[in-house]
Each structure stands twice: as C-alpha cells, then as structure tokens.
Amino acid sequence: MPDQTPYIGRAMKRVEDPRLIKGIGTYVDDLRLPGLLHACILRSPYAHARIQRIDTTAAKAIPGVVGVFTGPEVNDSCGLVPCAAAIPDLKAPKHTVLASDRVYFVGHAVAVAVASDPYIARDAIDAIDVDYDPLPVVVNPEEAVKEGTPLTHPDLGTNVAFTHSVAGGSNIDDAFKRADRVIKHRLYHQRLTPMPIEPRGAVASYHAGEGTLTLWSSTQIPHLLRTLLPGMIGVAENKLRIVAPEVGGGFGAKLNVYAEEALVSHLAMRLNAPVKWIESRRENAASTIHGRDQIGEYEIAVKNDGTILGIKSRTIADLGAYNQLLTPMVPTLTGLVLTGCYRIPAVKIDIVGVYTNKMSTDAYRGAGRPEATYLIERLMDVIAREMGVDRLELRLKHFPAPTEFPFATSCGLTYDSGNYQGALTKAKQLAGWDQLLKERAAARAAGRLFGVGVSTYVEICAMGPSAAMPAGGWEWGCVRMEISGKVTVITGVSPHGQGQETSFAQIAADRLGVPIEDVVVLHGDTNVAHYGRDTYGSRGTAVGGTAIVMCIDKIVAKAKALAAHLLETTADHVEFANGTFSSPGVTNREIPWAELAGAAYIAKSLPAGFEPGLEASSFFEPSNFTFPFGTHICAVDVDRDTGHVAIKKYIAVDDCGPQINPLLVEGQVQGGIAHSIGQVLFEQTVYDENGQLLTGEFMDYAMPRASDIPEYVLGHTVTPSPVNPLGVKGVGEAGTIGSTPAIANAVLDALEPLGITHLDLPMTPERVWQAIKTRTAATV
Amino acid sequence: MPIPVRLRVNNTPREHTIEPRVLLVHYLRDHCNLTGTHVGCETGICGACTVLVDGKAVKSCTVFAVQADGSDVTTIEGLATNGHLHPVQQGFWDRHGLQCGYCTPGMIMASVHLLATGAAGSREAIAEGLRGNLCRCTGYSHIIDAVQNAQQAANAEVARA
Ligand code: FES
Ligand code: FES
Numbered sequence: 001m002p003d004q005t006p007y008i009g010r011a012m013k014r015v016e017d018p019r020l021i022k023g024i025g026t027y028v029d030d031l032r033l034p035g036l037l038h039a040c041i042l043r044s045p046y047a048h049a050r051i052q053r054i055d056t057t058a059a060k061a062i063p064g065v066v067g068v069f070t071g072p073e074v075n076d077s078c079g080l081v082p083c084a085a086a087i088p089d090l091k092a093p094k095h096t097v098l099a100s101d102r103v104y105f106v107g108h109a110v111a112v113a114v115a116s117d118p119y120i121a122r123d124a125i126d127a128i129d130v131d132y133d134p135l136p137v138v139v140n141p142e143e144a145v146k147e148g149t150p151l152t153h154p155d156l157g158t159n160v161a162f163t164h165s166v167a168g169g170s171n172i173d174d175a176f177k178r179a180d181r182v183i184k185h186r187l188y189h190q191r192l193t194p195m196p197i198e199p200r201g202a203v204a205s206y207h208a209g210e211g212t213l214t215l216w217s218s219t220q221i222p223h224l225l226r227t228l229l230p231g232m233i234g235v236a237e238n239k240l241r242i243v244a245p246e247v248g249g250g251f252g253a254k255l256n257v258y259a260e261e262a263l264v265s266h267l268a269m270r271l272n273a274p275v276k277w278i279e280s281r282r283e284n285a286a287s288t289i290h291g292r293d294q295i296g297e298y299e300i301a302v303k304n305d306g307t308i309l310g311i312k313s314r315t316i317a318d319l320g321a322y323n324q325l326l327t328p329m330v331p332t333l334t335g336l337v338l339t340g341c342y343r344i345p346a347v348k349i350d351i352v353g354v355y356t357n358k359m360s361t362d363a364y365r366g367a368g369r370p371e372a373t374y375l376i377e378r379l380m381d382v383i384a385r386e387m388g389v390d391r392l393e394l395r396l397k398h399f400p401a402p403t404e405f406p407f408a409t410s411c412g413l414t415y416d417s418g419n420y421q422g423a424l425t426k427a428k429q430l431a432g433w434d435q436l437l438k439e440r441a442a443a444r445a446a447g448r449l450f451g452v453g454v455s456t457y458v459e460i461c462a463m464g465p466s467a468a469m470p471a472g473g474w475e476w477g478c479v480r481m482e483i484s485g486k487v488t489v490i491t492g493v494s495p496h497g498q499g500q501e502t503s504f505a506q507i508a509a510d511r512l513g514v515p516i517e518d519v520v521v522l523h524g525d526t527n528v529a530h531y532g533r534d535t536y537g538s539r540g541t542a543v544g545g546t547a548i549v550m551c552i553d554k555i556v557a558k559a560k561a562l563a564a565h566l567l568e569t570t571a572d573h574v575e576f577a578n579g580t581f582s583s584p585g586v587t588n589r590e591i592p593w594a595e596l597a598g599a600a601y602i603a604k605s606l607p608a609g610f611e612p613g614l615e616a617s618s619f620f621e622p623s624n625f626t627f628p629f630g631t632h633i634c635a636v637d638v639d640r641d642t643g644h645v646a647i648k649k650y651i652a653v654d655d656c657g658p659q660i661n662p663l664l665v666e667g668q669v670q671g672g673i674a675h676s677i678g679q680v681l682f683e684q685t686v687y688d689e690n691g692q693l694l695t696g697e698f699m700d701y702a703m704p705r706a707s708d709i710p711e712y713v714l715g716h717t718v719t720p721s722p723v724n725p726l727g728v729k730g731v732g733e734a735g736t737i738g739s740t741p742a743i744a745n746a747v748l749d750a751l752e753p754l755g756i757t758h759l760d761l762p763m764t765p766e767r768v769w770q771a772i773k774t775r776t777a778a779t780v
Numbered sequence: 781m782p783i784p785v786r787l788r789v790n791n792t793p794r795e796h797t798i799e800p801r802v803l804l805v806h807y808l809r810d811h812c813n814l815t816g817t818h819v820g821c822e823t824g825i826c827g828a829c830t831v832l833v834d835g836k837a838v839k840s841c842t843v844f845a846v847q848a849d850g851s852d853v854t855t856i857e858g859l860a861t862n863g864h865l866h867p868v869q870q871g872f873w874d875r876h877g878l879q880c881g882y883c884t885p886g887m888i889m890a891s892v893h894l895l896a897t898g899a900a901g902s903r904e905a906i907a908e909g910l911r912g913n914l915c916r917c918t919g920y921s922h923i924i925d926a927v928q929n930a931q932q933a934a935n936a937e938v939a940r941a
Pocket of ligand 1: 818819820821822823824825826827828829830839840841842
C-alpha cells in the first residue's frame with residue numbers, strides 16, 4: 001500500500017537540487033555553442049556628458065576582434081527599450097539600446113565589442129577611445145523638481161516624469177478638520193541594489209535559414225521578453241524562442257527587458273554567429289535596476305485616543321535616468337497599500353516621479369509594498385509614542401475584524417481574507433512579548449540599549465488580475481498524462497530558486513493520485529511553455545499553480561468519460577481516487593492511470609466523439625490579488641560604544657494561506673528577512689554629487705553575511721484565500737515586507753531612552769553611534 | 781605569451797597551454813569545461829568561485845591558473861565519490877540549503893573545508909567560517925543547518941568506525 005498522506009503540506013526536499021549541488025546545472029554562462037562569440041560593453045564613466053567622438057579603430061585592429069559597434073551603428077536596428085507601465089501623461093525619454101550622442105548615467109552603455117574570446121573582448125573595450133564633454137548632473141530628486149535646476153534630459157524640459165494623485169475613502173479635509181492632533185513625519189526609503197549572486201547574461205543564436213532566433217537569458221520573464229522583444233529586433237514572436245535556463249536569483253532585478261537582450265540578439269543576426277554577453281559585477285551594480293529610493297512626507301490626523309482619521313502623503317520617487325519595464329509603476333504600488341492592515345477612513349496620496357542621472361529604479365523584492373509597510377509601521381510607532389497609547393493596542397484598534405473580509409480599503413483595494421489579530425497573538429506568544437518587555441526594563445535599568453520592535457503587515461500577492469496588470473495577469477499551464485502514466489506539467493511561471501519543480505509536482509501528484517516521482521515540471525522555455533506571464537509579485541503558486549489545478553480538473557473529467565466507457569457505465573457513476581477509476585456497485589474492475597492513458601492514446605476503443613489523448617491547457621484569470629499578512633517581532637541590543645546593532649531575537653508569523661511545502665516557505669521567509677536586515681542595517685546604493693556610483697562592487701555594497709543573521713523563530717497561521725481553489729496567497733516577498741519596519745522599530749525602541757526618535761536607513765554603526773554621541777553630548 | 785600549465789583537477793591530470801593572465805576560475809570553466817564553479821564578482825568577495833587547491837578553500841578568481849601549476853584542485857564536480865553525495869552536498873539537499881543554487885558550489889566547497897579543519901563545531905563557528913561566501917537567496921539559516929547536518933553525519937561516521 002503506497003503512502004497516501006497528501007504531498008501538499010509536506011516539507012519535501014527539492015527535485016531541482018541534485019543537479020545544483022553537483023554543479024551540473026546550466027546557467028547562461030555555462031552554455032557552450034560552436035562558434036560562440038563574446039561581447040563586452042563599454043560603459044560611461046560620467047553621469048551626464050555629451051559624446052564628442054568615439055574612435056574604435058584600435059579596438060577593431062586587435063586580433064580576434066570581430067566587430068565594434070557604437071550607438072549610431074545599432075540603435076536604428078534595435079528599437080527602444082520598452083516600459084510597460086501605463087501612467088497617464090508620463091514624459092519619457094527615448095531609451096535607446098546604446099547611448100546616442102549623450103550618456104545619462106554612470107554605466108550607460110556606449111559601445112560593444114565582439115571577439116572570439118571574452119578576454120579579447122575586454123581588451124577591445126579598453127582600446128576604444130571616447131571623448132566626453134561633461135554636463136551638469138542631477139542627483140538630488142528634491143532639488144530636481146525645483147525650477148531652474150539642471151535637467152537630466154534637457155529635451156524633456158523638466159525632471160518631473162509624472163505626478164500621480166489618489167484620494168480614497170471619506171473626505172480628507174474633513175478628517176484633518178476633526179483631528180485633535182496632526183502628526184508629521186518624513187521617511188526616506190533608501191536606494192538599494194538587488195545584487196543576485198549571478199549577474200545578468202544572455203546568449204543569442206540566429207538560424208538564418210529558418211529566420212528563427214533563440215535567446216537564452218538570465219531572466220525572470222521569458223514570456224514577457226517573447227512578447228516585447230519582437231518590437232525591438234524585428235523577429236516575430238513565433239520565430240522567437242526565449243529560454244531562461246537556471247537563473248541565479250532575480251529579486252526583481254531580472255524582471256525586465258534590458259537593452260543587452262536586444263543587443264546580443266541584434267549582434268547574433270548581424271554577425272550570423274551566436275553571441276554571449278555576461279555581465280560583470282561592476283556592470284550589475286551600475287546597469288541593472290535598483291530598487292526603492294522614495295522620499296515621503298506624511299501627515300496623519302489623529303484623535304486624542306489614537307484613532308487615525310486620515311493620512312496624507314507626498315512622495316518623491318527617484319526614477320533614475322530612464323523608465324525600465326515598470327519603473328514609474330512601482331511608487332504607485334506604494335500608494336495602494338499605504339493604509340497597511342488598518343482601517344484608515346481617508347487617504348490622499350501624491351506621488352512625483354523624478355528623473356536623475358542614475359540607474360533606473362524598478363521592482364526590487366516587494367516593489368512598493370516594503371516602502372508602504374515601512375512607513376505605515378514606523379508611523380504607527382510614532383503615533384503610539386506621540387499620543388501615549390500602547391503600540392499593540394493602537395494596531396489592534398485599527399485592524400478590521402476577521403469577519404469583515406473581504407475588506408475594502410480606502411486605497412481602493414479589497415483584501416481577500418485575513419485574521420490580523422490571530423497572527424499578532426501568535427507572534428506575541430512565540431516571542432514571549434511580556435517577558436521581552438521585562439528584559440527591556442531590566443536592560444534599561446542596567447544602562448543597556450535593548451529594544452523590541454513589532455510590525456504587522458499585509459501585502460499584495462498573486463499578481464494579478466489582468467485589469468490591474470500592464471500586460472495580462474493570468475497564468476497558463478498545461479498538464480499531460482503521458483501514454484505511460486507519467487505526468488508532464490508545464491507552467492508559464494518561470495521559477496529561479498523558488499522550487500516549483502517540487503511544489504507543483506506535489507500539487508499534481510495529489511490531485512492525480514500518482515507518485516510524485518512520476519511527475520516532471522517543465523518551465524522557462526517558450527518553445528515548451530508556450531505561454532506564460534512568468535515569475536514576480538509572489539504569483540507563481542497562487543496564479544500558476546491554479547492554472548495547473550484547472551488543467552488537472554479537465555483531464556480528470558475527460559478521463560472519467562473514458563473510464564465510464566471502459567467500465568460500461570456512465571461518467572456520473574465513475575469514482576476517481578488514488579489514481580484509480582472505478583465504479584463500485586457496477587463492476588469490481590479498477591482502471592489505473594497507466595491503463596486509462598494507454599487506452600486514450602492507443603485509441604482503439606473510445607466513446608463516440610472522444611478526442612484521443614489526455615492533455616489539457618488552461619489560462620487562469622484571478623478575480624483579485626491575494627493579501628498575505630503577518631506579524632514580525634524583533635529584539636535588538638545596541639552597543640553604546642560602537643553603534644553596532646545585534647539582533648537578539650527574531651519572530652516571524654506569516655500567513656500565506658495553506659502551505660504547499662513548508663520547507664520552501666521557510667526558505668522564502670528567511671531569505672526575505674535577510675534582505676531587510678541588509679536594508680535596515682547595512683545596505684544603501686550611493687551616488688556622490690557628481691553622480692559617481694560609490695557602491696559599484698560587493699566590496700562597497702554591504703550585504704548581510706552568515707554571521708549577521710539571527711536564529712529565527714518562525715510560525716504561521718493559515719487563512720485561506722477565496723481567490724483560488726488552493727487557497728494559497730504567496731510568500732516570496734513577505735519576509736522583506738514584514739521585517740524592515742520590525743527591525744527599524746526595534747532599533748528606535750532601543751534608542752528611545754536617549755530621546756532618539758528617528759534615524760534614516762540604513763542604521764549603520766556609524767549612523768547609530770553618531771546619534772548616540774550627539775544625544776549623550778546634549779544631555780550631559 | 782601562452783605558457784604551459786599542468787595540474788590535477790578532480791584526480792584527472794590536465795595539461796594546457798594558456799595565457800598567464802587567465803584566472804583559475806576561467807581556466808576551470810573554459811579550458812576544463814567544469815562549469816560548476818561560478819563567477820559572482822571576480823573580486824574575491826562573493827566566494828561563488830571557491831574550490832579546493834591542495835585541500836584548502838581558495839577563491840579561484842583570485843589566482844591565475846598558472847599559479848596553481850602542479851597543484852591538486854577539487855571542484856564541485858569532483859566532490860561526490862562513486863556516485864555518493866558528499867555529506868555536505870547531502871546536508872544542503874536535506875536542509876534546503878539552496879534556492880537558485882548559484883552560490884551553492886562555492887558554499888559547499890567552503891563548508892567542506894570548514895568541516896575538514898574542524899571549524900564547524902557550532903552555528904556561530906559555521907556562520908563565522910562562511911563569512912567569505914555570499915548568498916542572496918536563503919538568508920543563510922538553512923545553509924548553517926545544512927553544514928550542521930553534515931557535521932553530525934561526519935561525527936556519526938567517526939563513531940561507527
Ligand atoms: S567570483 Fe570569486 S569571489 Fe566572487
Ligand atoms: S542560493 Fe541563490 S545565491 Fe545562494
């Protein structure tokens with residue numbers, strides 16, 4: 001008797017791992033094609049300059065160099081880099097593949113050399129001679145919106161890309177009139193560099209006879225690329241194959257259509273040879289999207305008892321020099337969840353998107369929701385302190401009750417399901433909240449800076465209904481019961497570490513009643529997964545997994561019709577369980593999948609009108625986003641003498657609905673929290689006043705290391721989503737969304753006895769030490 | 781001027797004539813076709829390129845291949861023996877010590893070295909010992925679990941012997 005505990009819910013180890021732990025997975029740089037050429041890109045050392053002259057003679061003369069090309073030589077054949085965000089009245093610069101006559105940020109691609117060997121291609125880049133005429137540089141977005149300041153793109157006549165205003169709920173002016181107090185606060189969400197450990201890379205190969213082009217790219221979005229690249233390179237969608245092989249991390253950095261993907265495609269056609277481009281780390285830091293970079297000013301109308309009547313926010317979002325795929329959309333996402341888990345009757349949001357001479361910002365892990373969560377959760381603590389109310393009571397007071405879901409927010413969303421009180425209670429228990437507060441009291445009495453922080457969050461996942469997405473939010477899947485009884489699952493999502501080869505196999509094996517070993521999950525190749533909308537916005541399982549469930553339902557229904565025929569009964573008398581079709585009471589005969597599939601394909605005895613085969617494909621269109629939530633609690637010790645913050649305790653309770661594979665959920669949460677530890681304590685992308693990137697290598701961009709990570713206490717509650725049949729919500733970004741404010745609040749709680757009420761992120765030892773020093777000097 | 785280099789990689793003698801400027805990591809990947817060793821930075825920070833040179837963990841982007849002349853190199857591809865995963869590989873699999881897998885070969889090689897030098901005695905020691913390896917996916921917790929698992933397996937092995 002085979003083990004019949006469901007696979008769903010089991011902490012199973014991953015089927016993708018053996019190849020990866022043996023070092024025999026294939027990432028883009030591992031591809032070996034006959035006659036492969038190597039491209040290397042020359043990038044601007046200036047943030048803003050006119051290109052006076054480019055001399056490529058010496059570079060072209062190097063033996064092994066096949067070609068050197070500048071903007072004027074390729075831009076006309078490559079189309080513009082697309083932006084999919086639909087923002088009314090967006091003023092947008094023309095984003096060519098290589099710079100034309102000006103460069104607009106450090107790292108802007110100026111020329112490309114192609115050679116028989118990557119070392120020679122680098123030599124060629126060094127031999128290109130460019131005369132730049134430096135121009136005034138725009139680095140400060142708050143300055144940039146003022147009249148008479150230098151312009152990032154002089155031809156646009158302004159640095160303002162767009163303004164976006166939303167007002168929701170009840171009348172905001174009334175709310176402020178009724179307020180006992182108006183609390184003002186300013187928060188800066190610093191610029192971050194996603195830094196997947198595998199940089200980007202692409203290989204293009206053109207088949208001149210067929211007119212087909214294959215592009216292997218380290219991307220999260222092979223299908224969106226297949227939709228958008230034809231407009232750039234002139235190869236039709238149905239002659240274009242995009243492959244995302246093993247992808248070494250994305251975090252949003254690879255959720256984009258990049259100039260280089262069009263460039264290598266163009267070069268492969270132009271040179272009639274396969275071309276590879278692998279990004280260096282320096283290029284990755286300068287020329288792959290950055291995240292966050294939003295400055296917000298907030299006003300909150302409150303009653304004396306802490307009741308929040310309304311929030312006004314004014315955000316300045318630094319877009320960088322160009323719009324990448326979703327650049328201007330990200331700050332608008334912040335506006336969508338500004339009210340967090342709370343009933344806040346009135347909101348008014350104004351967002352100004354500003355161009356500066358920097359790399360573009362775009363969707364980095366969480367994209368807009370970490371910004372919103374950080375600010376509302378910081379503000380809750382500020383309100384609690386200012387109004388003298390307990391921070392947990394304040395949060396509880398504004399939570400909708402579990403029975404109030406679906407809950408319409410004043411930002412215009414409808415939260416699907418939730419039990420915020422449940423997650424908070426569980427986190428308090430796991431943390432030993434009261435005990436922690438006692439420890440804090442004891443530490444303070446002993447002169448130690450010990451703080452406890454909390455954040456309760458809700459986020460938007462399962463992106464998303466097509467109505468809300470720029471290019472379709474459905475997902476596609478296909479399931480085939482093979483003639484042998486083996487199962488092939490094909491998904492349009494494109495996992496790159498999330499583990500859906502395992503979790504989708506768990507879903508399929510359960511629903512089909514087959515051993516998981518019999519299921520193979522394919523993805524990431526547009527010739528195999530014909531359609532899809534890829535992996536981002538924590539959508540894989542909730543949207544992609546549902547498409548698989550729909551396929552399976554179709555196959556089982558079809559199989560029942562065939563089984564009825566074989567069992568000489570009608571479909572409504574056929575029972576399907578544990579991979580076997582039977583008709584108790586009619587016959588003792590049982591038909592397992594392998595036999596049924598054989599009959600479906602050999603097709604000697606089919607019911608009338610029955611199409612041979614057992615395969616189904618489906619598009620799932622979600623009716624809403626899903627809204628996972630949770631509570632994170634963090635305790636820190638701050639060293640008075642060094643400003644160093646040590647995380648002593650970290651408790652995360654996340655509710656992503658039912659968990660398909662708890663081991664993978666844990667991995668996503670832990671990885672997400674690490675990004676936040678980086679953001680709160682170490683990381684910031686820094687440009688100096690000349691627009692020079694000071695954080696251009698791992699050496700200068702401080703990401704968390706193993707020894708910076710606390711031991712986590714993880715818990716969960718389970719509130720299924722009504723939006724999909726699995727009830728799942730998504731968990732890829734939760735860690736990053738919930739933890740930034742929890743850690744920041746803990747540090748500020750630790751510093752409260754010194755009267756320090758605000759610190760910008762990142763709270764580096766130097767910044768914390770400076771604050772401590774200033775305060776202690778002031779109070780001595 | 782290309783010059784000869786001779787070394788053993790995963791117990792196989794290798795002999796090539798290469799430019800002296802070729803980094804060991806590129807030599808392994810492009811001349812020996814062992815692409816399991818990854819490149820994340822080329823500046824000695826991320827550790828994705830970690831291999832064992834004469835038993836010691838070395839970031840192979842920080843040495844030229846010719847500097848490794850005459851040495852014995854083990855890469856991730858050479859770690860499993862007779863089709864059996866090394867306990868560290870097994871630990872990474874069992875404890876979900878990887879997501880995208882890009883840092884993984886370097887993490888595993890660095891962990892093998894930690895275990896071999898007896899420096900994997902506690903979570904703190906493992907975390908400290910892996911400071912030279914960056915992972916952006918896992919948040920490290922499961923990696924530390926993986927190495928602890930491997931350490932326990934190794935201890936059990938010793939106890940049995
Ligand atoms: S590639 Fe060698 S340390 Fe990063
Ligand atoms: S598993 Fe992706 S970087 Fe470590």
